[in-house]
Amino acid sequence: xxxxxxGQPASDAPAPAGRGGLTRGDVRLIVGCAVATALAGAARxxxxxxxxxxxxxxxxxxxxxxLVGRSVDALGDRLGAGATGVVQSxxxxxxxxxxxxxxxxxxxxxxxxxxxxGSVLANVLLVLGLAFVVGGxxxxxxxxxxxxxxxxxxxxxxSVAAWLIPSLTAALHTPAAGHERVLSIVTSVLLLVLFALSxxxxxxxxxxxxxxxxxRWPLPLTLVVLAVAAVAAAFVSDWFVAGLEPxxxxxxxxxxxxxxxxxxxxxxxxENVVGVQxxxxxxxxxxxxxxxxxxxQIALVLAPVLVLIAPLVGASFTLVLSPLLVASLxxxxxVTPLAVNDGESTWLEGATLIVIYALxxxxxxxx
Numbered sequence: 001x002x003x004x005x006x007g008q009p010a011s012d013a014p015a016p017a018g019r020g021g022l023t024r025g026d027v028r029l030i031v032g033c034a035v036a037t038a039l040a041g042a043a044r045x046x047x048x049x050x051x052x053x054x055x056x057x058x059x060x061x062x063x064x065x066x067l068v069g070r071s072v073d074a075l076g077d078r079l080g081a082g083a084t085g086v087v088q089s090x091x092x093x094x095x096x097x098x099x100x101x102x103x104x105x106x107x108x109x110x111x112x113x114x115x116x117x118g119s120v121l122a123n124v125l126l127v128l129g130l131a132f133v134v135g136g137x138x139x140x141x142x143x144x145x146x147x148x149x150x151x152x153x154x155x156x157x158x159s160v161a162a163w164l165i166p167s168l169t170a171a172l173h174t175p176a177a178g179h180e181r182v183l184s185i186v187t188s189v190l191l192l193v194l195f196a197l198s199x200x201x202x203x204x205x206x207x208x209x210x211x212x213x214x215x216r217w218p219l220p221l222t223l224v225v226l227a228v229a230a231v232a233a234a235f236v237s238d239w240f241v242a243g244l245e246p247x248x249x250x251x252x253x254x255x256x257x258x259x260x261x262x263x264x265x266x267x268x269x270x271e272n273v274v275g276v277q278x279x280x281x282x283x284x285x286x287x288x289x290x291x292x293x294x295x296x297q298i299a300l301v302l303a304p305v306l307v308l309i310a311p312l313v314g315a316s317f318t319l320v321l322s323p324l325l326v327a328s329l330x331x332x333x334x335v336t337p338l339a340v341n342d343g344e345s346t347w348l349e350g351a352t353l354i355v356i357y358a359l360x361x362x363x364x365x366x367x
């Protein structure tokens with residue numbers, strides 16, 4: 001599920017110092033968001049085939065997620081590289097948060113749990129695999145900074161391990177039965193504390209080697225675009241979830257598959273493309289950062305926040321997952337460090353990651 005949509009083509013580069021403003025790419029994205037949001041609203045009001053409103057809302061949501069990410073990037077220009085990462089973690093997942101909250105409100109608990117896991121799997125298996133394949137076929141063996149990649153992948157594995165404790169406890173420790181909600185709250189608070197503890201180090205690391213860069217957008221424009229995009233994302237998320245059940249029924253797919261594959265990919269479609277584009281341009285360090293930071297934010301921030309605020313929409317959400325979801329996350333947590341440990345990637349490694357993702361997705365087709 002979401003992150004910052006960076007890595008625009010050169011033609012969409014920020015304006016020179018002192019001339020910050022919207023580029024052609026920014027304008028196209030804003031117009032696209034406005035048109036897609038209007039179409040999604042119209043599709044919600046007009047009687048259309050059951051799958052069409054969902055598809056239109058999915059496109060609008062993907063574009064709005066990209067606009068939120070770009071707004072966060074523009075805001076981050078004024079904060080520094082380290083602080084930008086913190087802001088991205090706090091705001092970059094707003095569309096996914098709204099989708100999950102509306103789904104919880106409608107009682108689609110299996111969709112939400114599968115979507116959270118699916119966002120992790122889609123990034124560390126499917127998108128990372130696609131990046132390796134595209135980059136490898138175009139440039140041969142690609143290299144990247146192994147220490148940084150190992151650090152991020154290790155932190156992701158540890159975060160996922162902590163996330164899985166309530167599930168393993170519920171399955172293996174009988175006296176814990178009936179206390180899953182309390183344990184999920186404790187786990188969520190500790191994960192958010194871990195995220196808070198990482199903030200000073202992130203800011204310091206960013207400021208240490210940071211170079212001054214001009215702000216691409218004026219501050220008032222940045223705040224207005226971010227606020228409008230966030231509000232629009234809230235409305236579109238509601239329409240997206242409203243169209244989800246009719247679409248599932250029409251396509252005859254289960255809640256688990258819908259969350260694991262459809263919702264998770266729809267919520268990250270534009271940003272996932274960015275990661276693959278960066279690999280195609282041989283910007284491997286940047287590509288890995290974009291791809292791996294998103295699942296890390298899901299595990300450290302989004303999932304815990306959902307547990308804590310679910311009562312606001314009348315839901316009681318826990319981190320207890322089905323055995324196959326647990327196994328899938330363990331596979332992802334083990335495979336990711338292995339894939340990036342040597343600081344090199346090939347197209348064959350990428351193809352293997354994609355096959356693993358396809359097999360996991362296929363296993364959820366029946367629910």
